[in-house]
Amino acid sequence: MTLALSTAVPPSLLALREALGASAVLFGDEVPQRNRNDWSTQPPTRPLAVVRPVDAAGVAAALVACREARLPVVPQGGLTGLCGGARPEDGWVALSLERMVGIEEIDPASATMTVWAGTPLEVVQRAAAEAGFYFALDLGARGSCAIGGNLSTNAGGNRVIRYGMARELVLGLEVVLPDGTVMTSLNKMLKNNAGYDLKQLFIGSEGTLGVITRIVLRLHPQPGCTLSALCALPDYDGVVRLLGAARGGLGPLLSAFEVMWPDYWQVVTERVGVRDPLAGGAAHGHYVLVEVQGTDEAIDGPRFQRWLERQMEEGVLADAAVAQSMTDTQSFWALRDACAEFFPTLGAHVSYDIGLPVQSMDAYVRACKAALAARVPGCESVYYGHIGDGNLHLVAWVSGLSVEHQPKEAMDEVIYGLVREFGGTVSAEHGIGTAKKRWLGHARSPEEIALMKTLKAALDPTGLLNPGKVV
Numbered sequence: 001m002t003l004a005l006s007t008a009v010p011p012s013l014l015a016l017r018e019a020l021g022a023s024a025v026l027f028g029d030e031v032p033q034r035n036r037n038d039w040s041t042q043p044p045t046r047p048l049a050v051v052r053p054v055d056a057a058g059v060a061a062a063l064v065a066c067r068e069a070r071l072p073v074v075p076q077g078g079l080t081g082l083c084g085g086a087r088p089e090d091g092w093v094a095l096s097l098e099r100m101v102g103i104e105e106i107d108p109a110s111a112t113m114t115v116w117a118g119t120p121l122e123v124v125q126r127a128a129a130e131a132g133f134y135f136a137l138d139l140g141a142r143g144s145c146a147i148g149g150n151l152s153t154n155a156g157g158n159r160v161i162r163y164g165m166a167r168e169l170v171l172g173l174e175v176v177l178p179d180g181t182v183m184t185s186l187n188k189m190l191k192n193n194a195g196y197d198l199k200q201l202f203i204g205s206e207g208t209l210g211v212i213t214r215i216v217l218r219l220h221p222q223p224g225c226t227l228s229a230l231c232a233l234p235d236y237d238g239v240v241r242l243l244g245a246a247r248g249g250l251g252p253l254l255s256a257f258e259v260m261w262p263d264y265w266q267v268v269t270e271r272v273g274v275r276d277p278l279a280g281g282a283a284h285g286h287y288v289l290v291e292v293q294g295t296d297e298a299i300d301g302p303r304f305q306r307w308l309e310r311q312m313e314e315g316v317l318a319d320a321a322v323a324q325s326m327t328d329t330q331s332f333w334a335l336r337d338a339c340a341e342f343f344p345t346l347g348a349h350v351s352y353d354i355g356l357p358v359q360s361m362d363a364y365v366r367a368c369k370a371a372l373a374a375r376v377p378g379c380e381s382v383y384y385g386h387i388g389d390g391n392l393h394l395v396a397w398v399s400g401l402s403v404e405h406q407p408k409e410a411m412d413e414v415i416y417g418l419v420r421e422f423g424g425t426v427s428a429e430h431g432i433g434t435a436k437k438r439w440l441g442h443a444r445s446p447e448e449i450a451l452m453k454t455l456k457a458a459l460d461p462t463g464l465l466n467p468g469k470v471v
Contacts, residue, residue, distance in 0.1 A: 010069035026050050035094045038079045038086040041403050047088040054099045056182045056213040064180040066093050072467050075207035077149030080141040083433030085206045106131045110188040111219045117148025117212045133219035136163035148212045154204035156429035161388035162255040172216035173199040178460040186216050206431050208466045209459045223293035227304045228329045232284035232319040236362035239286050249307045256291035257388035258336045264382040268338035272345050277321040289332050349397035350408050354419050355390045355428035364422045371414045376407050391428040416442050432470045
Protein backbone atom coordinates (compact mmCIF):
# COMPACT_ATOMS: atom_id res chain seq x y z
CA MET A 1 0.00 0.00 0.00
CA THR A 2 1.31 3.45 -0.88
CA LEU A 3 0.87 5.97 1.89
CA ALA A 4 0.29 9.63 1.31
CA LEU A 5 2.16 11.07 4.28
CA SER A 6 0.19 13.59 6.28
CA THR A 7 1.68 16.96 7.11
CA ALA A 8 0.83 16.04 10.71
CA VAL A 9 3.74 13.60 10.75
CA PRO A 10 6.65 15.40 12.47
CA PRO A 11 9.84 15.93 10.45
CA SER A 12 11.86 13.91 12.96
CA LEU A 13 9.75 10.82 12.22
CA LEU A 14 10.02 11.36 8.48
CA ALA A 15 13.79 11.54 8.91
CA LEU A 16 13.68 8.40 11.05
CA ARG A 17 11.89 6.60 8.23
CA GLU A 18 14.59 7.70 5.81
CA ALA A 19 17.30 6.46 8.18
CA LEU A 20 15.77 3.10 9.17
CA GLY A 21 13.88 2.28 5.97
CA ALA A 22 10.26 2.46 4.87
CA SER A 23 9.43 -0.98 6.32
CA ALA A 24 10.79 0.02 9.73
CA VAL A 25 8.54 3.06 10.22
CA LEU A 26 4.87 2.74 9.31
CA PHE A 27 2.34 5.55 9.52
CA GLY A 28 -1.42 5.78 9.85
CA ASP A 29 -3.30 3.00 8.08
CA GLU A 30 -0.03 1.15 7.53
CA VAL A 31 0.14 0.36 11.26
CA PRO A 32 -0.77 -3.35 11.65
CA GLN A 33 -3.74 -4.25 13.82
CA ARG A 34 -1.50 -6.17 16.23
CA ASN A 35 0.30 -2.94 17.23
CA ARG A 36 -2.92 -1.17 18.18
CA ASN A 37 -3.56 -3.08 21.41
CA ASP A 38 -2.33 -5.78 23.78
CA TRP A 39 -4.38 -8.66 25.21
CA SER A 40 -6.23 -6.39 27.62
CA THR A 41 -9.95 -5.99 27.02
CA GLN A 42 -9.60 -2.30 26.17
CA PRO A 43 -10.53 -1.23 22.63
CA PRO A 44 -7.81 -0.91 19.95
CA THR A 45 -6.38 2.51 19.18
CA ARG A 46 -4.98 4.44 16.21
CA PRO A 47 -1.30 5.18 16.86
CA LEU A 48 0.37 7.75 14.63
CA ALA A 49 3.15 5.30 13.77
CA VAL A 50 4.86 2.06 14.61
CA VAL A 51 8.65 1.88 14.59
CA ARG A 52 10.27 -1.57 14.14
CA PRO A 53 14.04 -1.28 14.64
CA VAL A 54 16.49 -4.16 14.39
CA ASP A 55 19.01 -3.14 17.05
CA ALA A 56 19.67 -0.84 19.99
CA ALA A 57 20.89 1.94 17.72
CA GLY A 58 17.52 1.92 15.95
CA VAL A 59 15.68 2.01 19.28
CA ALA A 60 17.83 4.95 20.37
CA ALA A 61 17.14 6.80 17.12
CA ALA A 62 13.41 6.22 17.57
CA LEU A 63 13.41 7.56 21.13
CA VAL A 64 15.42 10.63 20.10
CA ALA A 65 13.06 11.31 17.18
CA CYS A 66 9.97 10.97 19.38
CA ARG A 67 11.54 13.16 22.04
CA GLU A 68 12.28 15.85 19.45
CA ALA A 69 8.65 15.70 18.31
CA ARG A 70 7.40 15.47 21.93
CA LEU A 71 5.49 12.32 21.03
CA PRO A 72 4.72 9.64 23.63
CA VAL A 73 6.23 6.27 22.72
CA VAL A 74 5.12 2.84 23.97
CA PRO A 75 7.49 -0.18 23.87
CA GLN A 76 5.91 -3.40 22.59
CA GLY A 77 7.01 -7.03 22.73
CA GLY A 78 4.70 -9.99 22.15
CA LEU A 79 1.67 -7.89 23.22
CA THR A 80 0.32 -10.65 25.50
CA GLY A 81 -0.01 -8.35 28.52
CA LEU A 82 -3.39 -8.16 30.24
CA CYS A 83 -3.16 -4.73 31.88
CA GLY A 84 -2.77 -2.32 28.94
CA GLY A 85 0.94 -1.73 29.53
CA ALA A 86 1.84 -2.05 25.82
CA ARG A 87 -1.26 -0.32 24.48
CA PRO A 88 -0.63 3.05 22.78
CA GLU A 89 -3.14 5.86 22.86
CA ASP A 90 -4.41 7.51 19.67
CA GLY A 91 -1.67 9.58 18.05
CA TRP A 92 1.19 7.97 20.00
CA VAL A 93 4.09 5.97 18.59
CA ALA A 94 4.38 2.22 19.12
CA LEU A 95 7.97 0.99 19.40
CA SER A 96 7.82 -2.68 18.46
CA LEU A 97 10.74 -5.05 19.10
CA GLU A 98 9.25 -7.73 16.82
CA ARG A 99 12.31 -7.66 14.53
CA MET A 100 14.83 -7.84 17.37
CA VAL A 101 14.74 -11.62 17.64
CA GLY A 102 17.26 -14.40 17.91
CA ILE A 103 19.83 -16.09 20.11
CA GLU A 104 23.09 -14.16 20.04
CA GLU A 105 25.17 -16.56 22.10
CA ILE A 106 25.02 -19.56 24.40
CA ASP A 107 27.98 -19.77 26.78
CA PRO A 108 28.17 -23.29 28.26
CA ALA A 109 30.97 -22.37 30.68
CA SER A 110 28.97 -19.59 32.35
CA ALA A 111 25.61 -21.34 31.70
CA THR A 112 24.19 -18.21 30.08
CA MET A 113 22.33 -17.27 26.93
CA THR A 114 22.39 -13.81 25.34
CA VAL A 115 19.20 -13.03 23.42
CA TRP A 116 17.42 -10.17 21.68
CA ALA A 117 14.46 -8.82 23.62
CA GLY A 118 11.85 -9.57 20.95
CA THR A 119 12.59 -13.30 20.95
CA PRO A 120 9.55 -15.44 21.86
CA LEU A 121 9.88 -17.26 25.18
CA GLU A 122 9.32 -20.64 23.52
CA VAL A 123 12.27 -20.01 21.17
CA VAL A 124 14.46 -19.29 24.20
CA GLN A 125 13.29 -22.49 25.91
CA ARG A 126 13.92 -24.57 22.79
CA ALA A 127 17.41 -23.12 22.21
CA ALA A 128 18.34 -23.84 25.83
CA ALA A 129 17.14 -27.44 25.52
CA GLU A 130 19.03 -28.01 22.26
CA ALA A 131 22.20 -26.81 24.00
CA GLY A 132 21.64 -29.23 26.89
CA PHE A 133 20.30 -26.62 29.33
CA TYR A 134 16.96 -25.61 30.83
CA PHE A 135 15.44 -22.13 30.86
CA ALA A 136 13.07 -22.19 33.78
CA LEU A 137 10.60 -19.38 33.02
CA ASP A 138 7.38 -20.84 31.64
CA LEU A 139 3.85 -19.53 31.13
CA GLY A 140 0.85 -20.27 28.96
CA ALA A 141 1.60 -17.59 26.34
CA ARG A 142 5.10 -19.01 25.75
CA GLY A 143 4.61 -19.20 21.97
CA SER A 144 3.52 -15.55 21.64
CA CYS A 145 5.11 -13.56 24.46
CA ALA A 146 8.55 -11.96 24.02
CA ILE A 147 11.31 -12.38 26.58
CA GLY A 148 11.75 -8.61 26.87
CA GLY A 149 8.08 -8.26 27.74
CA ASN A 150 8.44 -11.07 30.28
CA LEU A 151 11.14 -9.03 32.01
CA SER A 152 9.20 -5.78 31.77
CA THR A 153 6.47 -7.29 33.95
CA ASN A 154 8.80 -9.56 35.95
CA ALA A 155 6.80 -12.59 34.82
CA GLY A 156 6.45 -15.57 37.12
CA GLY A 157 4.62 -18.55 35.70
CA ASN A 158 4.54 -22.16 36.76
CA ARG A 159 7.85 -22.86 38.51
CA VAL A 160 8.57 -19.80 40.64
CA ILE A 161 8.60 -21.91 43.80
CA ARG A 162 11.88 -23.46 42.62
CA TYR A 163 13.52 -21.01 40.21
CA GLY A 164 12.11 -17.64 41.24
CA MET A 165 10.57 -14.83 39.21
CA ALA A 166 11.99 -13.57 35.91
CA ARG A 167 14.40 -11.22 37.70
CA GLU A 168 16.16 -14.23 39.26
CA LEU A 169 16.91 -15.55 35.77
CA VAL A 170 18.64 -12.41 34.45
CA LEU A 171 22.34 -11.57 34.82
CA GLY A 172 22.76 -8.68 32.41
CA LEU A 173 20.85 -6.24 30.22
CA GLU A 174 21.27 -3.79 27.40
CA VAL A 175 18.79 -0.94 27.83
CA VAL A 176 18.07 2.21 25.86
CA LEU A 177 17.21 5.09 28.19
CA PRO A 178 14.48 7.63 27.36
CA ASP A 179 17.03 10.16 26.07
CA GLY A 180 18.49 7.61 23.63
CA THR A 181 21.52 6.62 25.72
CA VAL A 182 22.40 2.95 25.23
CA MET A 183 23.44 1.32 28.50
CA THR A 184 25.16 -1.98 27.77
CA SER A 185 25.70 -4.14 30.84
CA LEU A 186 25.71 -7.70 29.49
CA ASN A 187 27.13 -9.21 32.65
CA LYS A 188 27.52 -13.02 32.82
CA MET A 189 28.71 -13.34 36.39
CA LEU A 190 26.55 -14.55 39.27
CA LYS A 191 28.63 -12.43 41.62
CA ASN A 192 29.00 -8.82 40.55
CA ASN A 193 28.59 -6.25 43.33
CA ALA A 194 30.35 -3.35 41.60
CA GLY A 195 27.89 -0.66 42.60
CA TYR A 196 24.15 -0.54 42.10
CA ASP A 197 22.43 -3.49 40.42
CA LEU A 198 21.01 -1.28 37.69
CA LYS A 199 19.25 -4.04 35.76
CA GLN A 200 16.71 -4.35 38.58
CA LEU A 201 15.47 -0.82 37.82
CA PHE A 202 14.16 -1.99 34.47
CA ILE A 203 12.87 -5.48 35.31
CA GLY A 204 9.24 -5.06 36.31
CA SER A 205 9.07 -1.39 35.29
CA GLU A 206 6.83 -2.11 32.26
CA GLY A 207 8.88 -0.08 29.81
CA THR A 208 8.43 3.18 31.71
CA LEU A 209 12.13 3.71 32.60
CA GLY A 210 13.91 2.31 29.54
CA VAL A 211 13.62 -0.13 26.64
CA ILE A 212 15.30 -3.52 27.14
CA THR A 213 17.03 -4.60 23.92
CA ARG A 214 19.37 -7.50 24.82
CA ILE A 215 19.43 -9.86 27.80
CA VAL A 216 21.87 -12.28 29.42
CA LEU A 217 19.76 -15.11 30.82
CA ARG A 218 20.77 -17.61 33.46
CA LEU A 219 20.40 -21.26 32.44
CA HIS A 220 20.01 -24.36 34.61
CA PRO A 221 20.79 -28.04 34.03
CA GLN A 222 18.09 -29.97 32.22
CA PRO A 223 16.02 -32.04 34.64
CA GLY A 224 16.79 -35.74 34.40
CA CYS A 225 13.18 -36.62 35.22
CA THR A 226 9.86 -34.94 35.92
CA LEU A 227 7.46 -36.56 38.39
CA SER A 228 4.01 -35.44 39.43
CA ALA A 229 0.93 -36.30 41.44
CA LEU A 230 -2.60 -34.95 41.52
CA CYS A 231 -3.67 -34.83 45.17
CA ALA A 232 -7.07 -34.38 46.81
CA LEU A 233 -7.30 -32.87 50.30
CA PRO A 234 -10.21 -32.38 52.67
CA ASP A 235 -9.53 -28.73 53.53
CA TYR A 236 -7.16 -25.80 53.17
CA ASP A 237 -5.34 -26.56 56.39
CA GLY A 238 -4.30 -29.77 54.66
CA VAL A 239 -3.03 -27.76 51.68
CA VAL A 240 -0.77 -25.67 53.92
CA ARG A 241 0.40 -28.79 55.73
CA LEU A 242 1.17 -30.51 52.41
CA LEU A 243 3.10 -27.46 51.20
CA GLY A 244 5.26 -27.54 54.32
CA ALA A 245 5.82 -31.27 53.92
CA ALA A 246 6.79 -30.80 50.26
CA ARG A 247 9.29 -28.07 51.08
CA GLY A 248 10.81 -30.13 53.86
CA GLY A 249 10.62 -33.59 52.31
CA LEU A 250 11.33 -32.81 48.66
CA GLY A 251 13.57 -29.79 49.10
CA PRO A 252 15.05 -28.41 45.88
CA LEU A 253 13.29 -31.09 43.81
CA LEU A 254 9.93 -29.31 44.28
CA SER A 255 9.21 -27.39 41.06
CA ALA A 256 5.47 -26.69 41.17
CA PHE A 257 2.68 -26.63 43.74
CA GLU A 258 -0.61 -25.72 42.05
CA VAL A 259 -3.85 -25.51 44.02
CA MET A 260 -7.40 -25.64 42.63
CA TRP A 261 -10.48 -24.84 44.70
CA PRO A 262 -13.53 -27.10 44.22
CA ASP A 263 -15.46 -24.49 42.21
CA TYR A 264 -12.62 -24.37 39.66
CA TRP A 265 -12.35 -28.18 39.65
CA GLN A 266 -16.06 -28.54 38.95
CA VAL A 267 -15.94 -26.12 36.03
CA VAL A 268 -12.93 -27.78 34.34
CA THR A 269 -14.09 -31.36 34.81
CA GLU A 270 -17.84 -30.91 34.21
CA ARG A 271 -18.10 -27.93 31.88
CA VAL A 272 -14.76 -27.78 30.07
CA GLY A 273 -14.66 -31.58 30.03
CA VAL A 274 -11.11 -32.33 31.20
CA ARG A 275 -10.85 -35.89 32.52
CA ASP A 276 -10.82 -36.30 36.30
CA PRO A 277 -7.85 -38.62 37.07
CA LEU A 278 -8.95 -39.33 40.64
CA ALA A 279 -10.80 -42.57 41.32
CA GLY A 280 -14.49 -42.45 42.13
CA GLY A 281 -15.07 -38.82 41.21
CA ALA A 282 -15.84 -37.84 44.82
CA ALA A 283 -15.85 -34.13 45.68
CA HIS A 284 -12.97 -32.88 47.81
CA GLY A 285 -12.11 -29.66 49.59
CA HIS A 286 -9.03 -28.81 47.48
CA TYR A 287 -6.91 -30.26 44.69
CA VAL A 288 -3.14 -29.91 44.44
CA LEU A 289 -0.79 -30.66 41.56
CA VAL A 290 2.66 -31.41 42.95
CA GLU A 291 5.58 -31.61 40.52
CA VAL A 292 9.22 -32.42 41.15
CA GLN A 293 12.19 -32.24 38.80
CA GLY A 294 14.99 -34.65 39.64
CA THR A 295 18.27 -35.82 38.20
CA ASP A 296 17.76 -39.61 38.14
CA GLU A 297 14.35 -41.28 38.02
CA ALA A 298 15.75 -44.48 39.55
CA ILE A 299 16.61 -42.50 42.68
CA ASP A 300 14.10 -39.66 42.69
CA GLY A 301 11.10 -41.73 41.61
CA PRO A 302 11.09 -44.00 44.69
CA ARG A 303 11.84 -40.99 46.90
CA PHE A 304 8.80 -39.15 45.56
CA GLN A 305 6.65 -42.27 45.94
CA ARG A 306 7.74 -42.72 49.57
CA TRP A 307 6.97 -39.09 50.29
CA LEU A 308 3.45 -39.44 48.88
CA GLU A 309 2.85 -42.64 50.84
CA ARG A 310 3.90 -40.87 54.02
CA GLN A 311 1.36 -38.10 53.36
CA MET A 312 -1.35 -40.74 52.89
CA GLU A 313 -0.36 -42.55 56.08
CA GLU A 314 -0.42 -39.33 58.08
CA GLY A 315 -3.89 -38.47 56.79
CA VAL A 316 -2.86 -35.37 54.89
CA LEU A 317 -4.23 -36.69 51.57
CA ALA A 318 -7.73 -37.94 50.90
CA ASP A 319 -6.76 -39.35 47.50
CA ALA A 320 -3.96 -39.09 44.93
CA ALA A 321 -3.14 -40.06 41.35
CA VAL A 322 0.53 -40.50 40.47
CA ALA A 323 1.76 -39.89 36.92
CA GLN A 324 3.25 -42.98 35.30
CA SER A 325 4.48 -41.13 32.21
CA MET A 326 4.94 -37.65 30.76
CA THR A 327 1.54 -38.11 29.13
CA ASP A 328 0.02 -38.44 32.59
CA THR A 329 1.89 -35.36 33.78
CA GLN A 330 0.60 -33.40 30.79
CA SER A 331 -2.96 -34.54 31.55
CA PHE A 332 -2.56 -33.30 35.13
CA TRP A 333 -1.37 -29.93 33.85
CA ALA A 334 -4.33 -29.88 31.46
CA LEU A 335 -6.56 -29.52 34.52
CA ARG A 336 -4.57 -26.57 35.81
CA ASP A 337 -4.29 -24.95 32.36
CA ALA A 338 -7.95 -25.44 31.44
CA CYS A 339 -8.58 -21.78 32.25
CA ALA A 340 -7.44 -21.13 28.66
CA GLU A 341 -10.68 -22.83 27.56
CA PHE A 342 -12.95 -20.70 29.72
CA PHE A 343 -14.02 -18.27 27.01
CA PRO A 344 -15.67 -20.83 24.69
CA THR A 345 -17.09 -22.64 27.74
CA LEU A 346 -18.16 -19.86 30.10
CA GLY A 347 -18.44 -16.98 27.68
CA ALA A 348 -17.15 -13.52 28.54
CA HIS A 349 -15.37 -13.27 31.88
CA VAL A 350 -12.81 -11.19 33.77
CA SER A 351 -9.50 -12.70 34.93
CA TYR A 352 -7.59 -11.51 37.98
CA ASP A 353 -4.02 -12.04 39.17
CA ILE A 354 -3.34 -11.20 42.82
CA GLY A 355 -0.93 -12.14 45.58
CA LEU A 356 -1.74 -13.04 49.18
CA PRO A 357 -0.06 -14.52 52.24
CA VAL A 358 -0.42 -18.28 51.82
CA GLN A 359 -2.09 -18.78 55.20
CA SER A 360 -4.80 -16.23 54.33
CA MET A 361 -5.74 -17.47 50.87
CA ASP A 362 -8.69 -19.67 51.73
CA ALA A 363 -10.19 -17.03 54.02
CA TYR A 364 -9.81 -14.53 51.18
CA VAL A 365 -11.46 -16.89 48.70
CA ARG A 366 -14.47 -17.46 50.97
CA ALA A 367 -14.84 -13.75 51.68
CA CYS A 368 -14.41 -12.78 48.02
CA LYS A 369 -16.85 -15.35 46.69
CA ALA A 370 -19.53 -14.22 49.15
CA ALA A 371 -18.89 -10.51 48.57
CA LEU A 372 -19.03 -10.85 44.77
CA ALA A 373 -22.30 -12.75 44.94
CA ALA A 374 -23.77 -10.12 47.26
CA ARG A 375 -22.48 -7.04 45.39
CA VAL A 376 -22.91 -8.25 41.80
CA PRO A 377 -26.20 -10.08 41.12
CA GLY A 378 -25.59 -13.32 39.20
CA CYS A 379 -21.80 -13.17 39.62
CA GLU A 380 -19.97 -16.51 39.61
CA SER A 381 -16.30 -16.92 40.45
CA VAL A 382 -13.67 -19.69 40.55
CA TYR A 383 -10.24 -19.77 42.20
CA TYR A 384 -6.89 -21.42 41.50
CA GLY A 385 -3.22 -20.53 41.54
CA HIS A 386 0.43 -21.22 42.15
CA ILE A 387 -0.05 -20.80 45.92
CA GLY A 388 3.46 -21.97 46.86
CA ASP A 389 4.69 -18.55 45.73
CA GLY A 390 1.67 -16.64 47.03
CA ASN A 391 -0.07 -16.17 43.67
CA LEU A 392 -3.84 -16.60 43.42
CA HIS A 393 -5.81 -16.37 40.17
CA LEU A 394 -9.55 -15.94 39.99
CA VAL A 395 -12.10 -15.65 37.22
CA ALA A 396 -15.41 -13.83 37.71
CA TRP A 397 -18.34 -13.42 35.35
CA VAL A 398 -22.06 -12.82 34.95
CA SER A 399 -23.48 -15.28 32.45
CA GLY A 400 -24.99 -13.87 29.29
CA LEU A 401 -23.12 -10.56 29.35
CA SER A 402 -20.51 -9.55 26.78
CA VAL A 403 -16.97 -8.57 27.75
CA GLU A 404 -17.91 -4.88 27.49
CA HIS A 405 -20.91 -5.32 29.76
CA GLN A 406 -19.31 -7.40 32.51
CA PRO A 407 -19.60 -5.36 35.75
CA LYS A 408 -15.82 -5.12 36.04
CA GLU A 409 -15.71 -1.95 38.11
CA ALA A 410 -17.87 -3.48 40.84
CA MET A 411 -15.83 -6.71 40.67
CA ASP A 412 -12.59 -4.72 40.94
CA GLU A 413 -13.84 -2.87 44.02
CA VAL A 414 -14.68 -6.12 45.78
CA ILE A 415 -11.60 -8.08 44.74
CA TYR A 416 -8.98 -5.37 45.27
CA GLY A 417 -10.68 -4.01 48.37
CA LEU A 418 -10.36 -7.42 50.00
CA VAL A 419 -6.77 -7.71 48.78
CA ARG A 420 -5.97 -4.60 50.81
CA GLU A 421 -7.78 -5.98 53.86
CA PHE A 422 -5.85 -9.25 53.68
CA GLY A 423 -2.44 -7.57 53.19
CA GLY A 424 -1.92 -8.78 49.62
CA THR A 425 -0.91 -7.29 46.28
CA VAL A 426 -3.10 -6.30 43.33
CA SER A 427 -0.58 -7.78 40.88
CA ALA A 428 1.46 -10.93 41.37
CA GLU A 429 2.88 -11.34 37.87
CA HIS A 430 1.05 -9.32 35.20
CA GLY A 431 2.10 -5.79 36.12
CA ILE A 432 0.00 -2.67 36.61
CA GLY A 433 -0.27 -0.98 33.20
CA THR A 434 -3.33 1.24 33.15
CA ALA A 435 -5.87 -1.40 34.19
CA LYS A 436 -4.62 -1.62 37.78
CA LYS A 437 -3.16 1.85 38.23
CA ARG A 438 -6.16 2.99 40.24
CA TRP A 439 -5.53 0.19 42.73
CA LEU A 440 -1.77 0.53 43.16
CA GLY A 441 -2.27 2.26 46.51
CA HIS A 442 -3.99 -0.88 47.82
CA ALA A 443 -0.63 -2.67 47.68
CA ARG A 444 1.99 0.09 47.92
CA SER A 445 2.42 2.81 50.54
CA PRO A 446 2.37 6.53 49.63
CA GLU A 447 6.11 6.62 50.31
CA GLU A 448 6.77 3.75 47.90
CA ILE A 449 4.67 5.36 45.17
CA ALA A 450 6.42 8.70 45.70
CA LEU A 451 9.81 7.02 45.23
CA MET A 452 8.57 5.33 42.05
CA LYS A 453 7.56 8.75 40.72
CA THR A 454 10.97 10.17 41.67
CA LEU A 455 12.72 7.42 39.70
CA LYS A 456 10.45 8.01 36.71
CA ALA A 457 11.12 11.76 36.75
CA ALA A 458 14.88 11.21 37.05
CA LEU A 459 15.15 8.83 34.10
CA ASP A 460 12.35 10.26 31.94
CA PRO A 461 12.04 13.96 32.76
CA THR A 462 9.95 14.66 29.64
CA GLY A 463 7.52 11.88 30.62
CA LEU A 464 7.25 10.55 27.07
CA LEU A 465 8.22 6.90 27.58
CA ASN A 466 5.05 4.85 28.16
CA PRO A 467 3.38 7.71 30.02
CA GLY A 468 0.47 7.10 32.35
CA LYS A 469 1.44 3.52 33.03
CA VAL A 470 2.16 2.11 36.53
CA VAL A 471 2.43 5.43 38.43
